[in-house]
Amino acid sequence: MENLIALLVAAPLLGAVILLCGGRRLDRTGHWLGTLLALGSFVVAALLFTDMLGRDGEDRAMHQHLFSWIPVGGFQADIAFQLDQLSMTFVLLITGVGSLIHIYSIGYMEHDERRRRFFGYLNLFLAAMLILVIADNYLLLYVGWEGVGLASYLLIGFWQHKPSAATAAKKAFLVNRVGDMGLSIAIMLMFTTFGTFAFGDVLAATGETSEGKLTAIGLMLLLAACGKSAQVPLQSWLGDAMEGPTPVSALIHAATMVTAGVYLITRSGAIFNAAPDAQLAVVIVGAVTLLFGAIVGCAKDDIKKALAGSTMSQIGYMVLAAGLGPIGYAFAIMHLVTHGFFKAGLFLGAGSVMHGMNDEVDMRKYGGLRKYMPVTFVTFGLGYLAIIGFPGLSGFWSKDKIIEAAFAYGDGVRPWIFGGVALLGAGITAFYMTRVMLMTFFGEKRWQPTPDPHKEPSAEPAADDAHAGEMPHPHESPKSMTIPMIVLAFGSVFAGGLFSLNESFVHWLEPVTAFEHPHPVISVPAITASTMVVLAIGVAIAWFMYGKRPVPVTAPRGSVLTRAARRDLLQDDFNHVVLVRGGEHLTRSLVYVDHTLVDGVVNGTAASFGGLSGRMRKLQNGFARSYAVSMLGGTAVLVAATLLMRAV
Amino acid sequence: MNPVNYLYLASLLFAIGATGVLIRRNAIVVFMCIELMLNACNLALVAFSRMHGNLDGQIIAFFTMVVAAAEVVVGLAIIVSLFRSRHSASVDDASLMKL
C-alpha cells in the first residue's frame, strides 16, 4: 500500500508533462486526460485513506523512500514521502477539491483555445502541492513550495495578453519570493542546527536546542508562511491574483497554495511549541490579517476581490489558530478543510455568476439573480451560510472552535485581545458576506450592457467579443459547472458537523499535532452566544445598508476607511513608498557609492600605481651615474641603519 | 695626535671620490675617482694595521693595490675601445641601460 504514495504525485505530474509537451493534437482530449489523472490521484488518496483508517492511530503514518537525492557527506537529502494523518487530510482536500475544479474548468474554459495548456498547469499545480504536503523532509517540501509558486505564476498570468494579468502574475511571484527566502533561510538554519532536514529528526531534536535558534527558525518559517498564505505583510499579491481565471482563484484560495503556509506552521508545530515568541508572532500576524482581509472584503465591489479579502481573513483565522499551539492546530486544519469546501463553492458560484453575466465582475451591476440562476443561488447561499458560521453548518463548527481557542490563549490580556479580534472578525465576515449575497442575488436588476472591450478592457476578455454591447442574459451554467458546486455545497453543509461528531477530526489528527482542550477565560456557551449575537449584528447592518435601501450602480464616495479599503488598505501604496521608492533610493545610493567609493578606490589605486610608475620610470633614466647615486644612497642608509642599531 | 685622524681623512677622501664618481661624466676621471676611493680604503687599512699592531691590514692594502692595478688595466682598455667605437669618453653617452 505504501508504494502507492508516489502515485499521488506521479499522476498529475504525468498529466502536466503530457499536456504541456503533447502539442496541439491533444487539444480536443487534453482536458479529459487532465481531469482523469486528477481524479485518479483522488482515487489513490481515497484508497490510502481507507487503508489508513484500518489501522491504529499511532501506526497510521506511512513512509516511502524513492531514492537518495543529494548524498554528500553529512548532507543527506532524500526523495522520500511521508503520509500521516495531517498529510492525508491535505491530500484528500487537494485531490478532491482539485478534481472538482478540474471538472468545473471543463465547462468554464470551453471557449478558451488554450484549454489544454490550462489543464497542464492545473495538473502541475496539483503535483507541486502534493509534493509539498507529502514530503518527508524540508528540502523536498521546498521543491513543492517552489513548484506551487511556479504553477501559481503560470495560472495567474494565464491570460498573459492582458497586462494586468501579467503584472499580477509577476507580483505574486515576487512577493512569494520574499517568503521563499524565509523558507530557504529556515532550512539552512535547520541544517546548521540539527544537521538534517527530515521532519522526524528535526522535530524530535527541538527539545535539546536553544530557544533563540528555534525562535529564529520559527520566524523564518512564519515569513515563508506569510508569503504563500498571503498574510500581512506579504498579503498584497492575493487580490491581484484574481486576474487569473476563476477556477484558478478557487484552486489557489480553497485547496492549495494559501493553505501551504498553514500546513508549514502546523507541520513545524514542535518548533513553534518550543519558541513561544515565534508563536506569539504567528498569532499576531493571524489576527492582523484576519481584520485586514475582512475590512478589505467589506469595501470591494468586484465579487472575486471581495471573496479574496474573505480568503485572506479566513486564512488569518487558520494562522491565528495554528499559532495558539496544541489547542489550535487541529482547529486550524479543520477550518482549513471546511473553508476549502465553502470557499471553493463560493468561487465556483462567483464564476458561474460571471459566466452568466458576460464576465461582469462588479456586484453593483448584478442584483436579483436568484430567479435566473437557482442552482448557483442555492449552492452559493449554502456556502455563504457556512462561511458566516450559521449554526449547524461547517463554518460554525470550525470557526467557533477557533474563537474558543483564541479566548484560551495565554493569560492576562492576551485571550481578551485575540479572542475579541476573532469575535469581531466573525461579525465583519457576516457583514461583508451578506453584502455580497444581497448585492448579487437580491434587490432589483442593475444590469448594464457589456462595455466595448476595445474601449475599456473588461476583467475577463475570454469571450468578450461575443457579448460586446449586449445586455446580459443570466442563465444557469452547464452541468459540468453546477455538479461540482453541488458537491461542494454538501461539503459546506455537512463537513463541519461530521468532523465535530465525537471530536473525530481532533482525534484523527491528535497523533501528529497533539491536542489539548482549550480552557477559555469565559465559558463556551457564552462565547457561542456572543458569536451568534455578533453574527446577527453583522447580517443586520448589511441588510440595512444593502437589503432595505437600493444599491447605487456607481459606488458612492464613502468614508476614508471605505476608500482606503477599496485600495486594499493602501497595501500597494505602502509597498510602493517603502519598498519600491526605498529600493530605488538604495540602488541609487549604492550606484553612487559604487561610482565614487568603489570606482574611486579601484581607479585611484590604478592611477596612483600609474603615477608612481611614471615617477619610478623617470628614475630609470639609463644613466649609470644615476644608478650610482642610488647605490651610494643605499649604502649610506645601510651604514646609518647599522650605526643606529649599534646605538640602540 | 690620535691616529684615528687618519681614519677621518680616509673617510673624507672616500666621500670626495664617491661624489666625483657621481658628478663627472668623463670615464677617465670617473676612473681616477675610483682610484681615489681605493686609496682612501688603503689608508684606512694601514691605520687599522697600526692600531691592531699586526700586519694583516697592510697585506689587505697590498692586495687592494694589486687588484686596483689589474682593474685599471682592464678598465682603461675598455675606455680605449669605447672611445674608438663611439669617439667619446663620456659615461652618459654609453647609456645603453635604457631602451
Add this chain to the structure above:
Amino acid sequence: MSALASQAVTDLAAYTTSTGEAVQFWVLGTVAVIGALCTILMKKAVHSALCLAGTMIILAVFYLANGAYFLGIVQVVVYTGAIMMLFLFVVMLVGVTAADSLKETIKGQRWLALLCGLGFAVLLVGGIGNAAITEFNGLGTANAGGNVEGLAALIFTKYVFAFEITGALLITAAVGAMVLTHRERTERAKTQRELAEQRVREGKHLPPLPAPGVYARHNAVDIAGLLPDGTPSELTVMKTLRDRGQIRDVSTEALRDLAALEQRSEERLGRGQEAAK
C-alpha cells in the same frame, strides 16, 4: 718631505704619535684633501690626473708614517709611477686638451650626489667618532724583524693562496687588456695605389684632401681651412683630431681678430686706403 717622513719613521712604529707627525698630518692632510677636490673639480682630465698623483704621493707619506714602509714605497712606484702614468697615456690618447663641460645634464644629479657624498662622509666620520678608539697597539713588535720581512712572511704563509690568485688575476687582466684593445687585421693593408684606385672608383675626392689652414693665415694642423665664404671645413683636419674634438675654432672671433690684425698691419705699412674699402 722625505726628511719629515724618515724622522717620523723612527718612532712611528711605537705606541704614541709625535708632534712632528701631527704637524705632518695636518699639513699634508689638508693638501691631500685639496688634491682630491681638485681631482674631481678640474675641467681637464690631465689636471685631474696630476692632482690625483699628488694626493697619492701624500698618501704614500702617510703609509710610511704609519709604519707601512713597503706599502709606502709601492704606492710611489706602482701607483704614482705606473698606474697614474697609464692614466696619463690614455688621457693623451683620447685628447689631452679636450676640456669636459662640468655642466650637469641629469636633473638633480649634482645635488643628489653632493647630498649622498656629504651624508656618507658625515656617517663615516660619525661612526668612527662613535667608536671612540683612544688606545692602539702600534707596530713596534710586528715590524721588529723588518716591515718587508714581516709582510713577506705573512704573504707566503697565511695569504699564499690569495697571493697566487692575485697573480692569476694580474695575468688575466693583462691578457684581457690586450684582447680589448687589440684589433686583428683580417686583410692585407691597402697600398697607396690601391687607395688611389678606390678613390677614383668611388668618384669622390679625387685629389688629396685639402690641407689644414688654407686661407686661414695659420697652418697649424688643428685649424680648419676656410672655404671661400669664410666657413671652416672639417675636411681639412685630420680624422684623429676631429674625433677628439680638438679642432681650433677660427670661424668667427678668430677671423675678426685676424681682420683686426690685418687692419693694423696695413695701417702701419701705410697702404690701407684701398684695402679698408
